[in-house]
Amino acid sequence: MTGKDFNKWVSDNKAAYGLMDEDWDVLKATAVLVFGHNPKLEGGVVATYRNKPVYKEKNKGENPIQPGEAWICTLNTRHASDGYYFASPLEKIDATYLHELKKDQIGEIAEYIFSHHRDSILPELEERFREINEKANEKEVESRVKDYLEQIEGLKREIAEHQRAQLEYEQMIRALSDRGAQGRSCAEGGPAPAFAERLDAGPAVVRIGKSAIRSDLFGDGRYSVYSSSDRKRLLVRAGRDGNIYCVRNTLCIADLDAVSEFKGEAPLTSEYSEQYGGVVIYL
Secondary structure, three states: OOHHHHHHHHHHHOOOOOOOHHHHHHHHOEEEEEOEEOOOOOOOEEEEEOOEEEEEOOOOOOOOOOOOOEEEEEEEOOOHHHOOEEEEEEEEEOHHHHHOOOHHHHHHHHHHHHHHOHHHHHHHHHHHHHHHHHHHHHHHHHHHHHHHHHHHHHHHHHHHHHHHHHHHHHHHHHHHHOOOHHHHOOOOOOOOOOHHHHHHOOOOEEEOOOOEEEOOOOOOEEEEEEEOOOOOEEEEEEOOOOOEEEEOOEEEOOOHHHHOOOOOOEEEEEEEEOOOOEEEEEO
């Protein structure tokens, strides 16, 4: 129902409902106003109605009106010809008030307030949108940085795994293609050539990965690796029947991480054992 239709309906039915002209005049003089700070009066507020300022009636309403609040008010139009109105507050439009309204009523009020106070509302909406957008961008950046860091860590793990696999493949290739002289160059069950001499010269066995150890002690050839029952020591022996082939001074030992968890590259204490004919490594 449009405003004109409603006015006609009231005119046709006011007698049936016991309405007087002055009753309708009060309804027509009711408006929803959004108040702001009045720069001309300290602590005062002012709204706009039909492009004219609206001031609060003195001694009207128990609760003071604060800048930024929306109120349903009755308008005193006796000064309309002078270019301004006075308003008496009836009901504050706040969360409690809106909660009790129906959805279509809220929509109509919001539409009215926005259409009549667009200039004062838009800047605040733009500022809120900017803040929300900035926060959303910050979260997006943080999320992307986190994703990139996780991807980098994943790539590092993949590179380390590929390097380990490469060593294992090289061991397999060399073991298959060179079963002869290099394997026979180490006596079965005995120490590798110059094992003890290299150990005395400054041994250094380094754990470089989950399944890899490296040392200048380990030359080309086959090796057997044994773990102690308490999983605290490894015995590395050179021999032609060894199932591990050394590549670039590195041995890749299956399930080494299950025996001793890899916590980063670190040197391991080691010594040559004549009794066992090999190098004992303490994990």
